[in-house]
Amino acid sequence: MHRKNKKKFLTVQLLPDNVSPPRSFQFRYTWIYAAGITAGIVFLLLVAGLITYSQVLQAALQKGALEKENIQLREQLQKIGELQAELELLRSYNERVRNSLQGYVTFSEAAGDESAASDVIFTSQQKYSLFTSVPQITPMSGFISQEFKWPDHPGIDIVAPEGTPIKAAADGIVAFSGWTYEDGYFIILYHPRGYSTLYKHNSRNLVSTNQIVHQGEVIAFSGNSGGTSSGPHLHLEIWKDGFPINPRQLLVDLTAGE
Known part of the structure; x- marks a missing residue:
């Protein structure tokens, strides 16, 4: 028995509407497979890039929000410190008057x-x-x-x-x-x-x-x-x-x- 030859080419035939003869194009299956694999890899890289960009952007936004929150907390702590100092000063009024105005x-x-x-x-x-x-x-x-x-x-x-x-x-x-x-x-x-x-x-x-x-x-x-x-x-x-x-x-x- 003769072994059946495996097809190595994909033939694409274009049939024009006019009287021109049909045109045929042949593509090796290996090229098609390679192109498909390449397209798949590119697609996966794009998806991975979008995911990475989204994560980086989210991290940057969170970092900015945390920095802003830290600044606000520092300002509040500074005000609290000033108010505590004022409170201690006010608490000392009575004692100061008692000690100095006998x-x-x-x-x-x-x-x-x-x-x-x-x-x-x-x-x-x-x-x-x-x-x-x-x-x-x-x-x-x-x-x-x-x-x-x-x-x-x-x-x-x-x-x-x-x-x-x-x-x-x-x-x-x-x-x-x-x-x-x-x-x-x-x-x-x-x-x-x-x-x-x-x-x-x-x-x-x-x-x-x-x-x-x-x-x-x-x-x-x-x-x-x-x-x-x-x-x-x-x-x-x-x-x-x-x-x-x-x-x-x-x-x-x-x-x-x-």
């Missing part, structure tokens, strides 16, 4: 005394009248842009041009005069009968901690300092025995601006 003030320690929260009781060495020792005059001329609303806004905002003099609302002693991240330059005054007043966002403070001040004395100039300020104004707070009160209840000359 000749001017005494401090109530009576258990169960509701007025003990304010700490400060002025003695006969420093004479104060009822009017001048209670916050009753408006510290700065201007108009009220925001009213007292506890707990969101424990004071009032008085708007005036930057550099307007700020006066002490009552006789007292400077518990703090300095700068913080949120409030900028601000002052805390302790007054007799458990009162304290806070003056925030100043452009410049004129008094120092532990200094005695009198009602109507210029203690600072208005400004726009601090991270929470949106324009030149004075943020004024009045506290009594550790609780904020509406300044309108005490400031006899306070009138809202037009």
Whole structure:
């Protein structure tokens, strides 16, 4: 028997519509197989490349997001550190006043005394009248842009041009005069009968901690300092025995601006 010859070529015949003779093309099967294998390899390489590109792109996006998140975390940690430092500073006010003002003030320690929260009781060495020792005059001329609303806004905002003099609302002693991240330059005054007043966002403070001040004395100039300020104004707070009160209840000359 004769062994049947295996086909080595693929013949493709083109039959034109006109009278031209048909045209034939022959392709070796080995070429076709090689072309198919090559096309398959190219296809697989393209798929692998797309997958790799997608993974690299996703990793790059994740890296960018992580870097952004790390930056935000560092900023938050920095702010937390600043706020913690401010909190420790505020906690030290009372102790600093206690230790340095023995000749001017005494401090109530009576258990169960509701007025003990304010700490400060002025003695006969420093004479104060009822009017001048209670916050009753408006510290700065201007108009009220925001009213007292506890707990969101424990004071009032008085708007005036930057550099307007700020006066002490009552006789007292400077518990703090300095700068913080949120409030900028601000002052805390302790007054007799458990009162304290806070003056925030100043452009410049004129008094120092532990200094005695009198009602109507210029203690600072208005400004726009601090991270929470949106324009030149004075943020004024009045506290009594550790609780904020509406300044309108005490400031006899306070009138809202037009």
